Amino acid sequence: METGIIGLKQSGKSTIFNILTNNFQDHFPGKKEKKVGIATVFDERIKFLSEIYKPKKTTYAQIEYVDMPGVKEGDMKESFFTSSLRNVDALMNVVQAFETEMISHPSGSINVLRDIENLELELIFSDLFQIEKRLERIEKDLKKIKDKDLEREHELLKKFKEFLSQEKPLRNIELSENDEKLIRGYTFLSIKPILHIININESDLDRIKDPVKFFELEEYAKNPRTRIMTICAKIEEEIAQLPPEDRKLFMEDLGIEKPAKDRLIRENYSLLGLISFFTVGEDEVKAWTIKKGTIAKKAAGEIHTDIEKGFIRAEVVKFEDFKKYKSMQKIKELGLMKLEGKEYVVEDGDIINFRFNV
Numbered sequence: 456m457e458t459g460i461i462g463l464k465q466s467g468k469s470t471i472f473n474i475l476t477n478n479f480q481d482h483f484p485g486k487k488e489k490k491v492g493i494a495t496v497f498d499e500r501i502k503f504l505s506e507i508y509k510p511k512k513t514t515y516a517q518i519e520y521v522d523m524p525g526v527k528e529g530d531m532k533e534s535f536f537t538s539s540l541r542n543v544d545a546l547m548n549v550v551q552a553f554e555t556e557m558i559s560h561p562s563g564s565i566n567v568l569r570d571i572e573n574l575e576l577e578l579i580f581s582d583l584f585q586i587e588k589r590l591e592r593i594e595k596d597l598k599k600i601k602d603k604d605l606e607r608e609h610e611l612l613k614k615f616k617e618f619l620s621q622e623k624p625l626r627n628i629e630l631s632e633n634d635e636k637l638i639r640g641y642t643f644l645s646i647k648p649i650l651h652i653i654n655i656n657e658s659d660l661d662r663i664k665d666p667v668k669f670f671e672l673e674e675y676a677k678n679p680r681t682r683i684m685t686i687c688a689k690i691e692e693e694i695a696q697l698p699p700e701d702r703k704l705f706m707e708d709l710g711i712e713k714p715a716k717d718r719l720i721r722e723n724y725s726l727l728g729l730i731s732f733f734t735v736g737e738d739e740v741k742a743w744t745i746k747k748g749t750i751a752k753k754a755a756g757e758i759h760t761d762i763e764k765g766f767i768r769a770e771v772v773k774f775e776d777f778k779k780y781k782s783m784q785k786i787k788e789l790g791l792m793k794l795e796g797k798e799y800v801v802e803d804g805d806i807i808n809f810r811f812n813v
């Protein structure tokens with residue numbers, strides 16, 4: 456799973472990318488290139504399981520991040536942006552709400568709502584541009600041939616165009632599975648779920664408890680495929696680079712409970728509609744990533760296609776039960792291990808052992 460980090464120039468994208476991927480080498484300010492890195496989705500539950508099993512290897516879930524250069528008006532239409540963001544599953548828009556003497560906002564003043572609106576518009580214009588080009592072609596083709604799928608695509612794109620023309624992002628539209636298939640080949644940007652990260656001043660950490668209210672973002676917060684969070688990237692960068700033993704004191708001084716990094720990655724994970732199931736053993740304790748709603752047989756396929764093909768049953772233990780009894784033997788005795796069939800919908804925190812035939 457991949458998330459693209461976008462936003463206006465100098466909003467703190469690379470700082471956040473570095474925090475997420477634990478890489479403090481370089482910032483590439485202003486450079487027109489993308490950078491890719493991997494973040495670990497920290498999970499208390501995996502830590503716990505690992506402490507009990509003491510496996511040779513402990514594997515957390517991961518999210519890939521793509522750090523993009525800053526955008527200005529019209530950039531999002533460019534093929535550099537559309538092709539770099541083609542494969543990302545979600546967008547993270549970093550918005551500047553911090554002020555320093557060194558860095559001036561590209562629009563001359565700080566205004567979070569305006570920046571979010573403008574960024575959303577850039578995504579919308581990029582999609583409109585793509586749709587208009589495609590519509591022209593389809594209309595030409597439809598004069599020559601009759602094709603049901605092409606007609607449906609034409610209809611759908613016209614609907615999208617109308618929607619976008621009202622300055623609404625495509626992520627607000629509910630699509631049928633069939634329609635989703637039809638447009639899979641497109642790189643629409645406004646259709647991707649989005650996490651707006653508002654990068655605030657250190658001095659505002661205490662003041663801004665409810666960013667939606669504070670920045671008047673109610674319109675955006677309504678959408679289930681939109682999330683809003685604040686962070687002070689500068690402080691988080693410092694925390695991340697401190698030796699672990701100094702971290703606690705530094706955070707206490709600032710009244711910060713936990714680094715924002717894990718919260719941010721978690722939020723991203725859930726925005727992507729992802730959950731984790733676990734496999735445990737002496738060799739490895741591992742978190743596996745699946746989409747919410749995945750059935751046991753498909754989940755097995757994440758581990759190996761043979762396990763999916765030869766699926767017999769899933770032995771499922773709820774993490775909370777395991778946490779309580781700390782022993783699979785005990786869990787079995789208490790009848791807390793459930794045998795589930797291939798249609799069982801896997802839940803977040805399931806510890807699973809798949810039985811299968813090869």
Ligand SMILES: Nc1nc2c(ncn2[C@@H]2O[C@H](COP(=O)(O)OP(=O)(O)OP(=O)(O)O)[C@@H](O)[C@H]2O)c(=O)[nH]1
Pocket residue numbers: 462463464465466467468469470471482483484485486523524525526553554555558654655656657686687688689690
């Ligand atoms: N005071 C303050 N400065 C910040 C904060 N976040 C980032 N900066 C500074 O802002 C400058 C730009 O940060 P970057 O992370 O490089 O921003 P960017 O969005 O990647 O910039 P471009 O890629 O050039 O668009 C750097 O000098 C950062 O140290 C913050 O929360 N507070």
Ligand SMILES: [Mg+2]
Pocket residue numbers: 468469470482483484485522523524525
């Ligand atoms: Mg950058």
